[in-house]
Amino acid sequence: RACAYSPDGLRLAIGYGAAKSNISLKEASSGATKKQFEGKLAILDLDDFSVLHETRDSHKWITEIKYSPSGELLAVGSADTRIYMYVFDNSMLRLQHMITQHSSAITHLDFSVTNAKMQFLQSNCAGHELCFFEADTGMYIPAASRLKDVKWTSNTCPLSWAAQGTWPAENDGTEVTACDASLKSHAPTLAAADNFGRIRLYRFPVSSSSAKFKENRVHSQHVTKLRWAGGDSHLLSCSAHDKCVLQWRHVVDDAAVEEEDAFIKIGTGSSNLHGFTEEDMGTLSRDVTYAPGQKIEDELEDDAEDDEKFGGAAVKKKNDVSGNATTPKWLLAVVPPSDAVHKAVESSPPKLKLRLVWSHGCQVERSSIVYNALGEAVYPSGKLCVIYSPRSHTQRFYRGHHAGGPVSAIGAAPNGLFLASGDVAKRPRIHVWDGRAGSTAVILKSFHRRSVSSLSFSADSRRLVSVGADSDGSLAVWRSLSGEWYDGLLQAAVHSCDRTVRFACFGVSNTSSIDKFEICSGGDGHVYFWTLCGRELVSSEALWTEQQHHHRHKSVLCGAAVNDRFVTGLSDGQLLVWKGRVCEKSIKAHDDAIESMHAASGEAGFATGSRDGVVKLWSSRFRHIKSFEITEAPVPPLEPRIRSVHLGLAAAANSLSSDSSTKKIVRILVACASSEVYEIAKESGSITLFPGEGHYLNDLWALCVHPSDPDVFATAGDDMTVRVWSVSAKRLLRKAKLDGPLRSIAWSPDGTKLLLGMGGTKSGTRHPKDGVFLLLDATTLRVTHEARDSRYWFRVASFSPDGTKFAFGSTDHKIYLYDTHSTNLIQKSASHNAYITHIDFSTDSKFIQSDAADFEHLYHETSDGSQIRLPSQLKDIQWHTWSCIYGWPVQGCWPSLSGEKHRDPRIKITAVSRNPRQSLLAAGDDAGEVRLFRYPSLQNQLSVKCSHSHASELASLDFTCDGSHLISIGKHDRTIAIWQVEEEEEEEEGKV
Numbered sequence: 001r002a003c004a005y006s007p008d009g010l011r012l013a014i015g016y017g018a019a020k021s022n023i024s025l026k027e028a029s030s031g032a033t034k035k036q037f038e039g040k041l042a043i044l045d046l047d048d049f050s051v052l053h054e055t056r057d058s059h060k061w062i063t064e065i066k067y068s069p070s071g072e073l074l075a076v077g078s079a080d081t082r083i084y085m086y087v088f089d090n091s092m093l094r095l096q097h098m099i100t101q102h103s104s105a106i107t108h109l110d111f112s113v114t115n116a117k118m119q120f121l122q123s124n125c126a127g128h129e130l131c132f133f134e135a136d137t138g139m140y141i142p143a144a145s146r147l148k149d150v151k152w153t154s155n156t157c158p159l160s161w162a163a164q165g166t167w168p169a170e171n172d173g174t175e176v177t178a179c180d181a182s183l184k185s186h187a188p189t190l191a192a193a194d195n196f197g198r199i200r201l202y203r204f205p206v207s208s209s210s211a212k213f214k215e216n217r218v219h220s221q222h223v224t225k226l227r228w229a230g231g232d233s234h235l236l237s238c239s240a241h242d243k244c245v246l247q248w249r250h251v252v253d254d255a256a257v258e259e260e261d262a263f264i265k266i267g268t269g270s271s272n273l274h275g276f277t278e279e280d281m282g283t284l285s286r287d288v289t290y291a292p293g294q295k296i297e298d299e300l301e302d303d304a305e306d307d308e309k310f311g312g313a314a315v316k317k318k319n320d321v322s323g324n325a326t327t328p329k330w331l332l333a334v335v336p337p338s339d340a341v342h343k344a345v346e347s348s349p350p351k352l353k354l355r356l357v358w359s360h361g362c363q364v365e366r367s368s369i370v371y372n373a374l375g376e377a378v379y380p381s382g383k384l385c386v387i388y389s390p391r392s393h394t395q396r397f398y399r400g401h402h403a404g405g406p407v408s409a410i411g412a413a414p415n416g417l418f419l420a421s422g423d424v425a426k427r428p429r430i431h432v433w434d435g436r437a438g439s440t441a442v443i444l445k446s447f448h449r450r451s452v453s454s455l456s457f458s459a460d461s462r463r464l465v466s467v468g469a470d471s472d473g474s475l476a477v478w479r480s481l482s483g484e485w486y487d488g489l490l491q492a493a494v495h496s497c498d499r500t501v502r503f504a505c506f507g508v509s510n511t512s513s514i515d516k517f518e519i520c521s522g523g524d525g526h527v528y529f530w531t532l533c534g535r536e537l538v539s540s541e542a543l544w545t546e547q548q549h550h551h552r553h554k555s556v557l558c559g560a561a562v563n564d565r566f567v568t569g570l571s572d573g574q575l576l577v578w579k580g581r582v583c584e585k586s587i588k589a590h591d592d593a594i595e596s597m598h599a600a601s602g603e604a605g606f607a608t609g610s611r612d613g614v615v616k617l618w619s620s621r622f623r624h625i626k627s628f629e630i631t632e633a634p635v636p637p638l639e640p641r642i643r644s645v646h647l648g649l650a651a652a653a654n655s656l657s658s659d660s661s662t663k664k665i666v667r668i669l670v671a672c673a674s675s676e677v678y679e680i681a682k683e684s685g686s687i688t689l690f691p692g693e694g695h696y697l698n699d700l701w702a703l704c705v706h707p708s709d710p711d712v713f714a715t716a717g718d719d720m721t722v723r724v725w726s727v728s729a730k731r732l733l734r735k736a737k738l739d740g741p742l743r744s745i746a747w748s749p750d751g752t753k754l755l756l757g758m759g760g761t762k763s764g765t766r767h768p769k770d771g772v773f774l775l776l777d778a779t780t781l782r783v784t785h786e787a788r789d790s791r792y793w794f795r796v797a798s799f800s801p802d803g804t805k806f807a808f809g810s811t812d813h814k815i816y817l818y819d820t821h822s823t824n825l826i827q828k829s830a831s832h833n834a835y836i837t838h839i840d841f842s843t844d845s846k847f848i849q850s851d852a853a854d855f856e857h858l859y860h861e862t863s864d865g866s867q868i869r870l871p872s873q874l875k876d877i878q879w880h881t882w883s884c885i886y887g888w889p890v891q892g893c894w895p896s897l898s899g900e901k902h903r904d905p906r907i908k909i910t911a912v913s914r915n916p917r918q919s920l921l922a923a924g925d926d927a928g929e930v931r932l933f934r935y936p937s938l939q940n941q942l943s944v945k946c947s948h949s950h951a952s953e954l955a956s957l958d959f960t961c962d963g964s965h966l967i968s969i970g971k972h973d974r975t976i977a978i979w980q981v982e983e984e985e986e987e988e989e990g991k992v
Contacts, residue, residue, distance in 0.1 A: 002077075004065040011052065013074060015062020016040035041065075041076055041086075043093060053093035057084050066109040068119060069153045070763060073135055075121060077106025083123060085138055097138035103127045108157040111135060112150045114764045118792070118811070120150055122157055130159040136766045149833070149854070155181035155204070156226075158192065165206030166192040177222050181205075182232030189250070191235055193223030199237055199248075218246060330857040330886035331897075335875045337888070345934040347899055349942040350920060353984045354932060354966055356949055358395055358730045359386055360976035361694025362675045366502070367454070367558060367596045368409055369644040369671040372435035373416035377669055379677060379692060380407035382951045382975035383928070385421050387438060388692060390679070393730065398438045399948065400431045406951035406973045411455030411464070412646070414601055418485055420464055422452025424951070430455070430466055430478070432485040441485040447476050447493055456505035459561075459601065463491070465504045465519055473501040475521060477532060494537040500524045502557050507566045508580075520566055520578075522556030527568060529581045540581055548583040551576060560599035562606050563620050569594025569608060577622060587622060590614060596645045604665050607647055613640030615670055615680065628680050630670060633687035638721070638737060639674035639696070648679075674719070675974075691731045695719050698762040700974040701795075702745035703956040703967060709751065710962040714778075715969060715976060716742035716756055722781060727965050727978055736781035740769030744797040746806065747778070748820070754778050755806055759793025767793065773808060775823065789816060789825050795836055800845035801880040805862055807848060809836025815850060817865055827865030831858050838885060843878040850884070857886035882914040882921075883958075889914075889936030893923035899940035910971075911956050915963040920981070922966050924954030930968055930979070944984070949977045 002015035017038035039058030042051055064077035074086040074093070083099035083106055104127030112120040112135070119135040132141040141147065148161075155162050158176040168174050179192040181204045188204035197219035202211055221241040229236055235248040337343065359381045362369070369379045377388045385398035385407055398421070401407055405424035412419050412435065419435040422428055427446040433439060448468025456465050462483050468474035473496040480488045504521035507529070519530040519537070529540045544552050555571040566578040573590035576583050590610035599606035605619045617625040631640050648667035668680040675696040679688045694700075698718035706712040712733070716722040722742060723735040744757035754777075759770030771790035774783050792812040799806045805826070808816045815829040815836060834854035841848055847868070848860045859868040868874060875888075882889065890912050895903035904927075911924040914935055921935040923943075928950035931943040950970035957968035959981075966979040 002062045002065040004067055004074075006067050007069060007071040010046060012044045012046055013065050013067070013076075014042050014044065015065055015076060016042070017061025017079075019061065019079070039078060039080070041084075055086075055093060055095070057095055057098075058082065060105075063106050064109050066111060066154075068111045068135060069114045070765075072763075072765065073111075073119075075109050075111070075135070077109055077123065079105040081105060081125065083109070083121070083133075083138075085121075085135070096136075099123075099133055099138045099140075101131050101133070101140045102129055104129070108159075110152050110154050110157050110160075112147075112152050118766065119764065120147055122147075122152070122160065124157045124159045128159060130157065153183070155179065155183065155190065161207070162205035163190060163192065165208045165211045166190070166200065166202065167209060169209040175222070178224060178226040178237075180226045180228050180235075182228045185232040189228075189232055191226050191228065193219075193226050193237060195222035197221055197223060197239065199223065199226070199235075216248070219244060328886075329855040330851075331891065333857055333871050334886075334888045334891065335871045337875045339876075340888075343889075343936055344938060345936065345941075347938075347941045348934075349944045350932050350934050351984050352920065352932060352981055353944055354922075354930065354946040354979035355982055356397065356946075356977060357965075357980045358978040359384055359397070359949060360692070360725065360732075360978075361700075361974050362386075362671060362677055362692045363406060363973060363975075364643045364671045364673060364675055364696070365408055365453075367411075367598070367644050367646075369669055369677060370410055370412035370419065370646045371416055371648050371669055372412065372419060374436055375648060377677060377679070377690060377692070378410060378412070378419060378435065379671065380410060380421070381692075381694075381949075382406055382970055382973040382977075383423070383948050384975075385410060385419070385433075385438075386692065387435075388690060390688075390690065393691070395730075396438055397949075398431075398433055398440075400433060400440050400443070401429070402948035404429055405451070408451045408469075409453055409455045409466075411457055413457040413461035414459060415461060418457070418461060420455045420457070420466075422448075422455060422466065424451040426450070428452050428468070430464075432464070432480075432488055442480075442488040444478055444488055445490060447490060448474050453501070454503045454505075456503075458506040463506065464488075465506060467501050467504045467521065471498065473497045473499065473521075473523070475501070475504055475519075475530070475537065477519070477537065492532055492535050492537045494530075494539070496521060496528060496539070497523075497526060499526055502555070503559055505559055505561070507561045508564055520559050520561075520568070522559055522568055524555045525553050527556045542578075543582045545583060548576065548586055551583070551586060555593075557593060557595055558597040558608075560597045560606055562599045562622070563603070565622075567597065567599070567606065567622070569597050573610060573612075575608070575622070589616060589618075589624075595642055598646050600647050600649055600663070600665055602663075604647070604649065604663065607645045607665075607668055609642030609645040609670060611641045613637075613642060613672075615642060615645060615668060617665070617668075617682065626682070626685075628668070628685060628687070630672060630678065630687065633678060633689060635676075635689045637672040637674045637676040637678075638719075639672060641673040642670060643673050644671040645669065693732060694976055695721065695723070695974045698741070699743075699955070699971050700969050700976075701743040701760075701955045701971060702756075702797075703958055703969050704745045704747045704754075705958050705960050705967065707747055707749050707751055708961060710960040710964060713958070713960065713967050714745060714747065714754060716745045717974065718743070718760070718762065722754065722756060722776065724778075724781070725976070727960065727967075730978070734781055736776070738774070738783070740767060740772065741793075744794045744808065746797040746799050748799050748806075749801060749803040752778055753784075754781070755797050755799065757794030757797050757808055760795075760811075769793075771810070773797075785823050787823060789828075790814070796839050798839045798841060798881075800841045800862065801843060802845045805841075805845065807839055807841075807862075809839050809850060811835045813852070815839065815848065815860065815865070817848075817862060827862075829860050829865040829867065831860065831867040832856055838883050840882055840884055841880050842874075843880045845880075847874060847877060849874075849879065849887070851886050855886065857884065883912060883956075885909045885912050885923075889938075890921060890923070892937035892939050892941035893921060893931065893933055893943070895925075897939045899942050911954050911968075913958045913966070915959045915981075916961060917963055920959075920963070922957055922959065922968075924950075924957050924968055926953040928952055928954060928970065928973075930954070930957065930966075930977075946979065950975055 040056045043053040058078040060079040076084040087096040102125040104125040108124040121133045121135045175195040181190045190202045190204040193199045200213040219239040224240045238245045362379045383401045387396040401423045409422045422430045430444040432441045449470040451469040453469045454467035464478040475496045476493040477491045479491045501523040507518040530537045559568040568576045571593040575587040575589040592611035596609040603620045613630045615628040646669040649663035650666045670678045675693045677690040677692040695717035700717040702716040718741040724733045740758040743760045746755040756774040758772040770793040772788045775785040794808040796809040813832045817827045832852040834852040838851040896905040921933040930946040951973040953971045955971035968977045
């Protein structure tokens with residue numbers, strides 16, 4: 001009686017059983033109603049319809065099945081009045097909990113949209129009940145008002161607010177049996193069916209029983225299911241009694257659209273509607289239904305010319321602040337201080353600028369850490385390619401990827417003079433640039449999609465092969481006739497296969513002709529050899545000997561040309577040696593997958609790095625020379641899995657040639673999965689940690705600066721680590737790994753304690769440490785106190801200026817206020833209607849201002865947690881810090897309110913910070929930009945834009961206690977940027 005596709009379309013869940021009254025006598029006599037089938041749940045693989053999972057927890061027939069949007073949860077409704085919630089745990093189906101709130105058979109289920117807070121479930125039963133639950137815990141939510149703003153991935157419950165208008169105003173025997181809304185459509189439509197076989201179309205949502213509809217009647221009796229397909233292009237319906245499955249095509253009624261447009265013009269005051277009489281207008285106002293006013297305004301904004309033709313008044317923009325209905329909620333509550341006239345500053349940008357001096361955080365991808373010609377390490381960090389000099393302990397940056405996403409791959413020419421880098425974007429770009437000066441040579445034409453996953457130069461540095469992360473395994477060869485790469489062009493391209501391609505690099509040329517050479521590419525279960533024939537790449541499959549044939553279906557992760565042979569690394573630790581296309585032999589090199597490989601020119605040999613944390617050196621004749629355990633480093637990595645290796649070469653003592661083929665290996669650059677970058681000396685075996693490490697897992701959320709030491713700041717992230725950094729030394733001072741993700745941090749005013757809030761996951765699911773908070777000794781990073789008063793993770797933390805209290809803003813919409821001495825909960829404020837994003841204490845520690853995700857800016861007393869409902873009462877209060885993104889002194893940093901009309905008004909400010917002198921305001925947004933404003937920043941103010949370093953949303957930023965530096969952190973790229981505040985000066989164009 002129930003079935004459901006998984007979100008990825010690979011599995012089908014089906015429920016067994018049926019009501020006895022619906023079983024024929026023939027079926028009953030044949031034993032078809034055996035009890036072992038009732039309540040049975042099966043998960044089928046759609047490739048061959050094999051049973052992946054099978055269970056039976058209910059003893060009555062299954063009535064409804066629904067997957068969560070992420071596919072991790074499966075809700076099953078039964079005729080026994082219960083909802084069974086299953087979770088897929090390590091590919092196993094496990095019953096997580098059972099919901100017993102309903103009093104009759106379950107009929108409909110809907111999941112909410114997955115977000116950072118939590119996921120909910122709404123359900124209907126045959127007893128006409130509408131209930132709400134927490135999806136991951138099964139807890140019943142009696143107050144439906146808590147979920148009034150929750151968005152749902154589907155709307156199949158007829159008993160819900162959005163479908164209430166489908167029920168008749170009087171009881172005429174109509175029972176709405178099924179409905180579905182095309183929520184992904186620009187103009188959502190609700191289809192509803194009843195027990196008389198009628199199918200009606202409404203505009204979504206349907207809040208009134210007098211709403212207009214289009215009706216169709218084909219089914220003879222009640223309709224059991226309705227589902228939209230293809231967005232809203234088709235509708236599918238089925239009936240229990242006539243056993244018909246009908247497919248409907250959804251056609252837009254152009255005449256109705258024209259009438260709606262006419263009605264909109266009437267509603268906006270148009271006085272020149274030719275052809276419409278007063279009677280027509282009255283008819284339109286009664287018969288035409290339309291979407292909410294906000295949507296109408298959006299459509300009219302895109303078509304202002306039509307407004308002028310009809311002589312109507314111009315529609316105000318959504319972000320207009322002159323008091324219309326679209327004014328942001330927080331701006332309506334802004335009250336200027338009494339001395340606002342004296343505090344107002346000029347609208348010109350500040351005479352200061354931010355200069356990026358250091359970037360912590362190496363986004364380690366496979367074979368993406370390289371040496372340049374000067375022996376400096378180059379690695380990706382956000383949108384930057386960092387060039388680190390160990391001799392001078394300085395960083396330089398290649399900033400060419402400012403228009404794209406984070407850098408995803410770096411490749412170096414054999415001599416290190418030229419480097420290539422690719423980024424993440426819908427149409428990623430490949431940049432070839434000078435590895436010493438950091439200046440762009442050429443930006444190659446876009447070819448790949450999603451991102452560039454691998455880059456490799458040829459031995460003569462005149463060609464480059466790139467691999468895209470798209471679904472068809474795109475492979476491209478680029479060339480420069482001059483060898484200087486200013487003339488770089490696409491030479492050949494091909495879509496190699498529909499499996500993931502892990503690498504591609506140049507091998508051994510088949511002939512001596514300059515236009516003929518060989519490329520090897522490999523990935524999941526395949527390896528191909530390519531020959532360049534003019535502007536085409538011709539593939540050839542590998543040839544396997546009988547002894548090596550069992551390797552053909554293994555994943556090939558990396559490869560390199562070694563003399564006249566080619567070597568590939570497998571996922572089981574084997575090295576395959578190729579002579580041409582023939583697999584000559586295999587070598588058991590590592591105990592785990594070989595993630596990276598790099599070969600030097602000539603007879604120097606090559607190196608391999610594995611997931612087992614071991615780096616091995618090999619001769620050009622494939623003899624093992626030396627092994628290095630990365631866990632034996634003075635500062636071992638948190639995750640020893642090797643992701644990238646690169647050889648550093650130096651001229652032999654008896655050689656005067658600069659040819660790379662005569663050089664020998666002297667050092668190895670190694671990057672681990674936990675973002676540490678090491679340099680290994682070949683002869684001594686010493687392992688040196690480079691200061692490029694950072695947070696390495698999921699997102700980075702938490703930042704705080706030391707209250708009295710301008711040289712120290714701390715960060716915490718989803719990798720379960722808290723780290724303390726030095727601004728002047730440009731190094732990590734200390735770190736500690738805890739037992740859960742960390743998303744909020746604060747430093748006590750005396751500098752002795754660190755306050756941490758735990759919990760939160762990137763997928764939005766619950767974590768066992770949600771709501772736990774810790775107090776750490778700031779010197780040793782040892783936990784001194786642990787407690788928990790909330791079931792939801794904390795987004796923001798802050799100490800009061802006098803140090804007697806600390807506060808947390810939680811995902812459950814509450815502010816938790818604690819006593820610092822006893823660590824007891826003082827008050828819990830529940831005034832907000834969305835999760836808390838920012839908190840600030842007043843200078844006297846008596847008040848708190850807070851922001852929430854629904855654009856609310858509220859005030860509370862710290863003594864009892866009561867809300868101050870009149871913002872004017874606190875208009876002259878001095879605030880110790882200002883990190884709230886809403887308020888009178890920060891309104892000018894929002895693009896729609898600033899004086900910079902070129903800024904995209906859709907950009908959202910995510911973090912702000914005021915300097916200690918209260919003269920500057922730094923603001924970061926969800927596009928990764930950092931800007932400087934005068935403080936206070938009022939409307940129509942101009943700013944100083946800083947260079948791009950972050951690839952996506954800024955999670956937080958803060959000035960050091962002396963205001964000399966600004967620290968910013970990127971949420972998704974996990975980059976920690978240190979900016980120096982200095983006097984504005986003219987910058988030379990193209991300067992690195």
